[in-house]
Amino acid sequence: MALVLAITRGAAAALAPEVEGCLNCHREQTLELTLPSGESRSLFVDSQRFAGSIHGDKLSCGDCHTDIEEFPHPERTFKNVREFALAYYESCKRCHFDNYTKSLDSVHYTFLSKGDQRAPLCVDCHGAHDVASPRLPKTRISTTCARCHEQVYQRYAESVHGKALLKGANGDVPVCTDCHRSHDIEDPRTASFRLRSPEICARCHTDETVMKKYGLSTGVIQSYLTDFHGMTASFYKQEQGTPEALTAVCTDCHGVHDILAVQDPRSSVMQANVAKVCQKCHPGATESFPAAWLSHYEPSPDKAPLVYYVKLFYQIFIPFVVLGLVLQILLHLWRVVVSR
Amino acid sequence: MSRRGAKPTSAAKLARAPHATRFSVKQRIEHFVIMLLFILLALTGLPQEFFEAGWAQWLISRLGGIDRVRWLHRVAGILFTAGAAEHLGVIIFLALSKRIEPSMIPTKKDFTDAVVTLGHYLGLSEHEARFDRYDYRQKFEYWGLIFGGAIMVVTGLILYFPTLVTRVLPGELIPAAKVAHGSEGLLAFLIVIIWHIYNAHLSPEVFPFDASIFTGKIEVERMKRDHPLEYARLVASGKVAALEQEASAEPPGTDDDRQSP
Numbered sequence: 001m002a003l004v005l006a007i008t009r010g011a012a013a014a015l016a017p018e019v020e021g022c023l024n025c026h027r028e029q030t031l032e033l034t035l036p037s038g039e040s041r042s043l044f045v046d047s048q049r050f051a052g053s054i055h056g057d058k059l060s061c062g063d064c065h066t067d068i069e070e071f072p073h074p075e076r077t078f079k080n081v082r083e084f085a086l087a088y089y090e091s092c093k094r095c096h097f098d099n100y101t102k103s104l105d106s107v108h109y110t111f112l113s114k115g116d117q118r119a120p121l122c123v124d125c126h127g128a129h130d131v132a133s134p135r136l137p138k139t140r141i142s143t144t145c146a147r148c149h150e151q152v153y154q155r156y157a158e159s160v161h162g163k164a165l166l167k168g169a170n171g172d173v174p175v176c177t178d179c180h181r182s183h184d185i186e187d188p189r190t191a192s193f194r195l196r197s198p199e200i201c202a203r204c205h206t207d208e209t210v211m212k213k214y215g216l217s218t219g220v221i222q223s224y225l226t227d228f229h230g231m232t233a234s235f236y237k238q239e240q241g242t243p244e245a246l247t248a249v250c251t252d253c254h255g256v257h258d259i260l261a262v263q264d265p266r267s268s269v270m271q272a273n274v275a276k277v278c279q280k281c282h283p284g285a286t287e288s289f290p291a292a293w294l295s296h297y298e299p300s301p302d303k304a305p306l307v308y309y310v311k312l313f314y315q316i317f318i319p320f321v322v323l324g325l326v327l328q329i330l331l332h333l334w335r336v337v338v339s340r
Numbered sequence: 341m342s343r344r345g346a347k348p349t350s351a352a353k354l355a356r357a358p359h360a361t362r363f364s365v366k367q368r369i370e371h372f373v374i375m376l377l378f379i380l381l382a383l384t385g386l387p388q389e390f391f392e393a394g395w396a397q398w399l400i401s402r403l404g405g406i407d408r409v410r411w412l413h414r415v416a417g418i419l420f421t422a423g424a425a426e427h428l429g430v431i432i433f434l435a436l437s438k439r440i441e442p443s444m445i446p447t448k449k450d451f452t453d454a455v456v457t458l459g460h461y462l463g464l465s466e467h468e469a470r471f472d473r474y475d476y477r478q479k480f481e482y483w484g485l486i487f488g489g490a491i492m493v494v495t496g497l498i499l500y501f502p503t504l505v506t507r508v509l510p511g512e513l514i515p516a517a518k519v520a521h522g523s524e525g526l527l528a529f530l531i532v533i534i535w536h537i538y539n540a541h542l543s544p545e546v547f548p549f550d551a552s553i554f555t556g557k558i559e560v561e562r563m564k565r566d567h568p569l570e571y572a573r574l575v576a577s578g579k580v581a582a583l584e585q586e587a588s589a590e591p592p593g594t595d596d597d598r599q600s601p
Contacts, residue, residue: 228518235397236406238397238401239405243405243407244407282503284503284504285506286503288510289503289506291514292502292506292515293515294515304515306516307512307515307516310516311523314520314523314524314527322530322534325534325535329538335460335461338463
């Protein structure tokens with residue numbers, strides 16, 4: 001009994017006296033504010049959840065609510081609930097300046113700065129009084145984004161990555177932030193994001209240990225980069241400004257959020273479906289057109305024998321001709337010198 | 341070998357030396373155009389073949405980016421194709437209608453010439469072979485250009501119109517054409533850089549510059565030395581008699597200088 005008391009006291013002692021002071025009023029569940037918009041904003045703070053949050057033993061109320069120093073609180077007017085949240089938007093910056101700065105480069109902030117109040121603030125993803133580590137468990141990240149990006153989440157959930165995460169609790173697969181980053185989320189519709197996207201896929205798909213687990217090749221990026229599309233993408237990436245034309249990147253053939261295993265009959269790169277993918281950029285492509293792409297294989301006597309033997313022929317023929325000509329030149333020079 | 345070392349000692353004497361016509365205006369224009377197109381094709385094609393190399397990326401960005409480079413390459417390729425078709429068309433027509441005697445056709449003599457000449461280099465025979473209008477090296481280069489050009493044109497068109505080609509032919513032809521186009525292009529470049537530049541510029545016999553394909557003229561002395569059979573034919577038909585007279589009418593000192601090794 002004494003032990004239980006000690007633990008309860010210990011938990012209560014974690015909250016600073018200042019917090020206890022605020023909680024005198026704010027632990028009242030019915031405490032709320034009615035805004036001019038007609039919406040009501042609950043002012044209840046769950047002391048247990050705050051104590052259990054990552055900030056519970058570090059911060060007191062006034063660290064974030066810097067505008068409130070005395071009681072009664074100074075008069076503040078908020079038109080609606082969103083404005084209430086926006087008023088505290090910059091509170092996190094005092095400690096998390098690096099992530100705050102990064103978020104200024106995000107597509108979310110771009111919308112926010114244009115006055116779109118739907119754009120997420122720190123608290124929308126991380127929570128306010130109940131901030132916890134965002135990575136635990138990993139699925140939390142995807143479900144967090146899903147609160148706004150529901151359709152994308154549904155497609156992701158059905159993808160080879162999403163299924164492994166959600167149904168297999170697999171930690172190897174990417175969640176939203178692995179590709180899009182977390183604070184400096186770039187607009188994925190730009191040409192520069194498209195052209196850099198193979199690098200994103202490469203982060204995992206060139207990792208020998210991870211790919212081995214799933215029997216996947218780590219050569220897919222290299223075989224892409226040395227072919228026409230990959231070569232073009234590499235050049236476009238170096239060029240200044242937006243290129244006039246598009247060239248296929250990983251996601252154009254494999255899909256973006258709906259990537260399926262290549263063995264999946266519904267996969268866009270499955271032999272039966274791949275001509276349709278080619279036709280997106282190559283109108284009039286017939287069923288024999290996809291064979292122009294060696295499906296990430298190196299030419300060999302089994303895969304693409306014609307390509308393999310043409311390559312082999314020139315690997316022998318070029319040195320043969322060049323050495324023959326050089327030899328004749330050297331013999332000629334030698335004859336000229338000897339005859340002098 | 342004393343004849344082989346003969347060369348004029350100054351530009352003034354070169355200008356005064358008697359000349360015969362070797363190339364027609366059309367041939368000179370053809371060479372000039374193909375030279376320009378070859379340089380343009382190599383300049384825009386090789387960096388695409390070696391796109392991973394730093395120099396290739398530098399060159400492509402200097403030329404205005406990959407799209408511009410490909411555009412230039414295709415335009416030059418179309419012009420090359422048109423030029424080759426015109427050249428071969430005219431030659432075949434003239435040869436079939438017996439208006440010209442084709443002089444680039446390889447003969448059995450070309451093979452024995454090669455053996456004799458190589459034997460001479462090795463010290464097995466006294467003289468190199470006596471050549472007609474074109475020696476075996478020049479024929480090799482000409483037919484290399486024709487066959488190599490044909491491969492480049494066909495594979496280039498396959499790469500230009502992949503969707504059209506795969507309507508009737510298997511898709512694997514496209515990557516095979518890509519390998520062939522790049523490799524054949526590299527081979528052509530190496531032959532020109534090594535073999536053609538040597539024979540037209542660096543060889544002690546012509547150093548620094550065999551200008552006859554640009555001026556259309558060849559010194560009678562050089563014709564006697566490098567194309568004795570053609571010279572003999574021209575003499576027999578009386579076409580160079582006037583030139584010979586002109587040569588003997590010149591001040592004696594000039595001729596002596598020209599004969600010195």
